[in-house]
Amino acid sequence: MLPPAVRALVRNTPTVAPIPNRAFLSVTGSHATEFLNGVIAAAVPQSKHDHFFSAILHPQASLGRVLYDVFLYGYTDPAGVDGYLIEYDASPSEAPPFLPMLKRYVLRSKVKLRDLSNDYDVWASWGSEREKSWETERVWNHARSGAIEPVWNPEAEWPWGSTLGVLRDRRAVRMGHRLLVKKGDHPQEVSTHDVAPADAYLLHRILNGVPEGVIDIQPTHAFPMDSNLDIMGGLDFRKGCYVGQELTVRTYHTGIIRKRILPVLLHSQYEKSPFKPEFSPTAPSNIPAHLDIRAQLIRTQNDDTPRPRPRGTGKLLSSTQGVGLALLRLEHVDAVEKGEAKFEVDVGDEKTPLGLTHWWPNWWPMSAQESS
Structure with missing residues (x-):
């Protein structure tokens, strides 16, 4: 659950905030659904x-790594043709440019692709009764590999919503809505919600343990389940063939998931109890992403038992206001929870060590914690 030390960071009023660096591509045509089924992992x-x-x-x-995490909206073009609008992170990355990449898969399909990034903005809203009204208790399907999928009630309404331009963000509980608006416009929620800057949405994601975009899900490096795409409802392990399917499905059935992205609290390495209610998260501003996180063994004064040094490192991803998301090895998480190790990361030109303390979001399936 959310540590007392960071509860003061939670916005307790209905909030709306812009989401920066997002781009949009429309997919229309008689083969649009079949085309997307061949390139999308859900x-x-x-x-x-x-x-x-x-x-x-x-x-x-042999790779099977993530290139883009995407939202797809039901869409009708100006001519009245139904299709899909894809939202993705347009920040520079190692991923191939989005539109040319998709064009390579069109072949003879009757599909039309158009860049509509100059036509739309997207905002996030959360914290009102409207956002809470459709959130139901989660049901999960667990695989032996450690993969976890949300199970939606087939008799209930579509979980992500069908209202034009309004997507229910079911990646985690309490994430709220994503709102599509015309470029430069504001959503109608600005009249009923607190209007916050983009950093408020970043903080909202971190506190709920939700990775997004090229910083958290690093293109050509991140594996889908390591990045929680299964838990967030972004993967289908039973559909037909799609691009990148082989390694993902093989891992689900015969592999084991060794890493997860979790929220972390950054603090002085000498802080003995960073979860005290009076403790305030502390970290320098502008910490770069993808710093290595070490798991350091903790030894008591009379403990001479030889133990192997923890292998591998984690990665610090997005961070703000003393909290962040981190890609952590589950064996390290287990050692930390047993009091046998602690997390550290060096920041700044002087390589000042900071401590990190992870927590499990309170919506997370309990058996995932137990299997770590």
């Missing part, structure tokens, strides 16, 4: 009015 709903979340993976079977 099953594309038959109704072009339904929204959902997924990812596009690397085409090489």
Whole structure:
């Protein structure tokens, strides 16, 4: 659950904030659904009015890494043709440019792709009764590999919503909505919600343990389940073939998941109890992403038992206001929870060591914690 030390960072009023660096691409045509089913890692709903979340993976079977995490909205073009609008992170990265990449897969499909990044903005809203009204208790499917999938009630309404331009963000509990608006416009929620800067949405994601975009899900490096795409409802392990499927499905059935992205509290390495209610998260501003996180063994004064040094490192991802997201090895998480190790990261030109203390979001499936 959320540590007392960071509860003061939670916004307790209905809030709306812009989401920066997002781009949009429309997919229309009679083969739009079939085309997307071949390149998207989730099953594309038959109704072009339904929204959902997924990812596009690397085409090489030996890689299977994430290129883009994406939101897909039901969309109708100006001519009245139904299709899909894809939202993705447009920040510079190692991923191939989005539109040319998709064009390579069109072949003879009757599909039209258009860049609409100059037509739309996206905002996030959370914290009102409207955002809470459709959130239901989560049901999970667990695989022996450690993969976890949300199970949606087939008799209930579509979980991600079907209202034009309004997507229910089901990646985690309490994430709220994503709101599409015309470029330069504001959503109607600005009249009823507190209007916050983009950093407020970043903090909201971190506190709820939700990675997003090229910083948290590093293109050509991040594996889908390591990045929680399974838990966030972005993967389908039973649909037909799609780009990057082989390694993902093989890991689900016969592999084991060794890493997860979790929220972390950054603090002085000498702080003995960073979860005290009076403790304030502390960290320098502008900490760069992808710093190595070490797991250091803790030895008591009379403990001479030989133990192997923890292998591998984690990565600090997005961070703000003394909290962040981190890609952590589950064996290190287990050692920390047993009091046998602690997390550290060096920041700044002087390589000042900071301590990190992780927590499990309170919506996270309990068996995931136990299997770590």
